[in-house]
Amino acid sequence: MSSQPGSNEDMSEENLPGERSDAHHGAVQPVGDPFADPGLPPHEPRRQDIDERTARRSERVVAFLFTLSMLATVGFIASYVTLPIHKIVYIFPIGHVSALNFALGLTLGVALFCIGAGAVHWARTLMSDHEVPQERHPIEASPEVRQQVMADFAQGAKESQLGRRKLIRNTMFGALALVPLSGVVLLRDLGPLPETxxxxxxxxxxxxxxxxxxxxxxxxxxxxxxxxxxxxxxxxxxxxxxxxxxxxxxxxxxxxxxxxxxxxxxxxxxxxxxxxxxxxxxxxxxxxxxxxxxxxxxxxxxxxxxxxxxxxxxxxxxxxxxxxxxxxxxxxxxxxxxxxxxxxxxxxxxxxxxxx
The missing domain is CATH 2.102.10.10 (Rieske [2Fe-2S] iron-sulphur domain)
Incomplete structure (x- = not known):
């Protein structure tokens, strides 16, 4: 009995796409790896890496954001001390709101945002941007890995240029030192001083x-x-x-x-x-x-x-x-x-x- 085209017998003779038949064992094996690791693209230097003037400009931007954070923290404290509790103002498009609450929220938000924005801009423009891949490993690290981590940390600290970029360092410390004062001032709002x-x-x-x-x-x-x-x-x-x-x-x-x-x-x-x-x-x-x-x-x-x-x-x-x-x-x-x-x-x- 002759086989018809497209029958099961003909299909068993054919190989599926991307597979080959083993002549000795009749097994079907995949050809190649469809999900091969493409690797990392070649590193391209940033303008700040090759132009010191551009790096200085980025440094000034970061310092400006940290300084703005300090000013906003001072504004937060000044608003808390000077603005009356019951004063209502009209803010477009919000409407009528408490002047004190609006000022406190705005200044504290600016203070926190500027610290975050300054840190992000610093990391993206002046810190090292080399990607370092690492294979997954058990949770417990070997002594060699621990040593490598400490070496990487020291290298990262060096590449952050914290010691070299003194303007960034000083303004960052100033912003981080002042912003907690907002929380200290808020402790005053736990209640009025009772006195007698x-x-x-x-x-x-x-x-x-x-x-x-x-x-x-x-x-x-x-x-x-x-x-x-x-x-x-x-x-x-x-x-x-x-x-x-x-x-x-x-x-x-x-x-x-x-x-x-x-x-x-x-x-x-x-x-x-x-x-x-x-x-x-x-x-x-x-x-x-x-x-x-x-x-x-x-x-x-x-x-x-x-x-x-x-x-x-x-x-x-x-x-x-x-x-x-x-x-x-x-x-x-x-x-x-x-x-x-x-x-x-x-x-x-x-x-x-x-x-x-």
Whole structure:
């Protein structure tokens, strides 16, 4: 039976492209390597390698970038010190932004960018650009390889011309020395220097207790037994730009207890006919206390459930709060209004290192 053209028998006699048949073993072997290593192209010198004037020009460019970084860092610090926090400016096409935030971001970005750009330009124009191929090897290097690495490092340091290009070296050191000052200055933004601000509030002797809901001075008859009233210092308006800062420390809660239910003698002496005033700020993390249990005389912080006994000096009876609520000493003036007899005897709110 004759074979037809294109049959399987004919195909077995033919070789696939790029292969040859072994006459003795019938094996098919590839001809040549289709992925041969082309090698590295011949090295071409740069203008800076053959022209010292061009090299000097590149040196000045790198030094300019490092100097610009130093100036930007100085601008960052100057912006932080001089620009007011609440100033808003219009920047096209961004729109209205904080002048301080924009200045800080711009100057710090320029400082970091110029250091990076200067280092890249230095490496591309003045450092050695010879490519050195190396075969892959196990992670653990032999002593010969370690020695070669150290020799290559020393050679690279020499070829960087750091000792020769003093202008680059000095400006680079200046930029690297100044840019960390940006971070040091930012540490100032962890918070205002407290000085004695944590120990004092807006309450002063003779200052009236103002009902925070009605904005009217409080009289003893306005405070009923079992009620919880919130008060603020006299002269503090909700429209005042400093209102939140002041009320965050001066917020007051007032309750009226039966004198015989008050367990702490000082608390009784600091009140008026069973009316006592305590700080509204929880001594755990500063949340405003707003839940009052009339039968037990307990107030509860809604954030972490710290519970205070207002009939026993505001002491902590449950929760993570560290100390009792500060009490404000109050009395009644000659016009019949409740007034403060001074500031809190101890700092309000959460503990701090210097509290003592």
């Amino acid at each position: 601000k944590l120990r004092h509030t807006a309450w002063k002797k003779g200052m009236l207790l103002i009902n925070q809901n009605t904005n009217q001075p409080l009289r003893p008859e306005d405070v009923a037994i079992g009620s919880l009233t919130f008060a603020k210092p006299e002269g503090l308006s909700d429209d005042d730009p400093e209102f939140q800062d002041v009320i965050a420390k001066a917020a007051l809660m007032i309750v009226r207890l039966k004198p015989e239910d008050i367990k702490d003698k000082r608390e009784l002496d600091w009140g008026h006919e069973g009316i006592v005033a305590f700080s509204k700020i929880c001594t755990h993390v500063g949340c405003p206390i707003s839940l009052y249990e009339q039968q037990t005389h307990h107030v509860l912080c809604p954030c972490h459930q710290s519970t205070f006994d207002l009939s026993d000096g505001g002491r902590v009876i449950f929760g993570p709060a560290g100390h009792a609520l500060p009490q404000l000493r109050i009395s009644v003036n000659d016009k019949g209004y409740l007034e403060a007899l001074g500031d809190f005897a101890e700092p309000v709110g959460p503990s701090f290192w210097e509290r003592g």
